[in-house]
Amino acid sequence: MGLDELLALLKTDTAIEIIAAVIKILVVLVVCLQVPPVMVWIERRAPAMMQRRKGPNRVGIFQWRLYGLIQSLADTVKLVFKQEVVPRGANKVAYHLAPIFGVFTALLIACAIPFGNDLVIFGQKIGLSVVRLDVGFLFILAISSLAVYTVTLAGWSSNSKYALLGSLRASAQMISYEIPLGMSLVPIVVIFGTLDLNQIVVSQGAYPWAWGVVRAPVSFLLFLICMFAETNRAPFDLAEGESELVAGFHTEYNSAKFAAFFLGEYVSMFVLSCLASTIFFGGWQAPFIPYDTLVKLVGGYNWIAAIIGFTVLILKASFFMWVYVWVRWTLPRFRYDQLMGLGWKFMLPVGLVNLLVTALVMAALEFH
């Protein structure tokens, strides 16, 4: 087969789809997996900044200290080389499966998030999310409800009292806060009229007064709080609170599996931040610059505009990651009964009332 024939084969529809899919998967995977090392660095330097001290800044390679970024590398190397101790009596299947669930669900959610408008390459329309589903964020809710198993299986399989207690509390917390999470997203469906995430981003427009956060502020507040509860972070981290339950559900995990838990946690923080920016903050749209104007500004090249859109989404998600770290190091932890009371007695009724009011307002608007 000569070069011309090879090129002609590559320009067929299926080949373009496959190559585009592979590139999208690689990009999403690499971006998601680069988040935890950066987050570990921010997690230690940002509170240092807030508390008027310096964080880790000693680790360096040949005297390049890079403000402590190499600390993440050192931590990872340490965790990988540690001895792996499996507790006696631990259930082998569940013990090894639990960290996998965490990383799997987080990366699967990242597949449904659109990071750009549809591109037309060689006559083939390619959506810029790894999968283009017309039930976009129902898929995301479904996968995030599978994340409960990480915590449940990890604690149960460890054959340890503290792990079991921590995991039961954490899983009860996660399933309790899944309901206000879904309930806060239903008014979004009512307002935008579609479950497709790319459609939601496009219909938000570029101007901040039409974004989801202005159209559904109570939903945004509920979603923000449930975001923290779903990832076991910030004031809802009773399950892994160091002073409460040794280390909660991951007490008996060490070395690479411990790293996998943290990977899963940071990646799920990142994808939920991306989701929040997609639904409430306009996603890949640059503020005040409509997409067509942006394409004209870069000289009509769609792919440069797509890269800019991707960068904008990452910046918005980074803002939410900063809020995660900020809230974690500012607020004290909830007690367990306060936490459950907040979820069931406050957030669920507020979510229901929000849905009712949104539905009434949308129905009233339609009659005019």
Added chain:
Amino acid sequence: MSQELMFYATAFLITVCSVMVVTNRNPVVSAIYLVGDLFLLAAVFASLDAHFVAAIQVLVYAGAIVVLFMFVIMLLNLGPEGKAHLRIPAPELAVLVLTIIGFTTIGTLLLTGQAPGVGGEWSPEAIQTNGGNTFTIAMVLFTKFIWPFEISSILILLAVIAAIVIAKKDKKQVVHD
């Protein structure tokens, strides 16, 4: 061709997972394989263009109901002795009978072409022209099947109330002095 291949691969995995559910000694590990089963079933639904049903299957069944199963299993905390008490005599015969009934039913339905839903009024093209999966399901659910919908909501509410009443501690038993 590739769709058939995917279906056969998924079906094989579903069979493997189902066998693991039934033959495992540990109930929690059975529940894990049940999650795998339901997730793969959702994959089969998605390959049939029923994306909404697939997402709802994972959200409700695999993500909530099986979690409930797991909580109950962990709460009951059956040791090996506990499980021995629950052993029904001659389970293999019951399984054999049920399998024969199942295969006969499905085989007859498929061979005579009378399986409900095959070639029904809502083919994938009809759904797409009607406005997509979610819209069609919502319209059909709230117009044609409104009565079953409302009655099942009331049934679920009754079940919740019954569970709360049963789980409430009896006040007379607490004061034992």
